[in-house]
Amino acid sequence: MDLGISGRKAIICASSKGLGKACAIALANEGCDVIINGRHADSLHKAAQEIKALTQKTVIEVVGDVSTSEGQHLLLEQCPEPDILVTNNHGPQFRDFRELDRNKIVDGVIQNMITPIELIKAVIDKMVQKKFGRIVNITSTSVYAPIAGLDLSSGARAGLTSFLAGIARTVVCDNVTINNLLPGPFLTDRLKQSFDAASGETGISADTIMKERQSQNPAKRFGNPEEFGQACAFLCSEKSGFITGQNLIIDGGSYLSAF
Known part of the structure; x- marks a missing residue:
């Protein structure tokens, strides 16, 4: 299937490895020019070389912590008007909630809720003007099925999900969609x-x-990260314009629910 996004520009946050890199590879395979991001220059450059070898597409590397204003500025400086935005970020470590202090809680909310919102705010109006935009947030199945010790991560990502649910309905008429991918064990x-x-x-x-x-x-x-990346690419395609405000669980059936 031709996803219709060849030539589109895609920012993929935290994409030097893991699921973020898998999304970057899948989008590059579909013909997108990708802007990848990571905190460590060596691993980011290695990922860029791998993506170029696999796809023969343009890959721009942006070193920086996307949780910071500086990191976001560097990303948007390289691509001020992306057609596609995939938000992703490292989350808080496993920790009993009793061990959390105010600073750790604030940091977790910044990483997994505030940062995606800030990036979406920066790009969404330009997507609306162009009548095309695809925003995909990588969250977690823990949004639906809490995991003890990941309470902060689950709470921040659940907050992001609720925050964007209404917004997604306000821009879909302009062919801009916002959806979430919820990975299980990959x-x-x-x-x-x-x-x-x-x-x-x-x-x-x-x-x-x-x-x-x-x-x-x-x-x-x-799960194989490649499977996750392909699901992301579909949600970023021109074929998915009638899908918005949704949470796609990708976990091999672990989350037990009929609806």
Whole structure:
């Protein structure tokens, strides 16, 4: 299927690895010029080289923390009028909520709620003027099914979801859509690190822990980041203009709900 976005400009936040990079690869494969972002120049450059080799498309690297005004300015300086915006960011670490102080709570809300809102504010009116815009926020299945220890992350992302739900309905008439992708367990470096950490705590091998967690998923496997990227590309396509304000769970069936 031709998604109709060849030549479009796409900003993908926090895209030096994991699901963000998968989205950048998928969009570049569809012919988009991609602006990728990360806090570490070495890993970002490595991702850019990989994307160029796979897709032969233009890749612009922007080093910076997207949670900061400076990081956002650098992104928008490189691409002031994106056709596509994929928001993504690292979230707070696993932590009992009793360990959170005011500063940690504020930081978590900035990372996973305020930052996407600021970026959307910066680009949405230009999308409306052009009569095309696709905004996709990478959140988490924990928005629907809370995970103890990720309370701050879940709360901030749930706040983002509610904040944007009404806004999405105000711009769809101008062919600008806002949707959310909710990943479950994908085999990223972060997930692998969690297996190593659990292994260190329990003495059980990381491979055994991984296989046990796989068996608990209805799909009997973890997601491949490529699958996530392709779902993102579809939501960014010209074919998806009648889809807005939605939360697409991608988790192999882990979240149990009929509706």
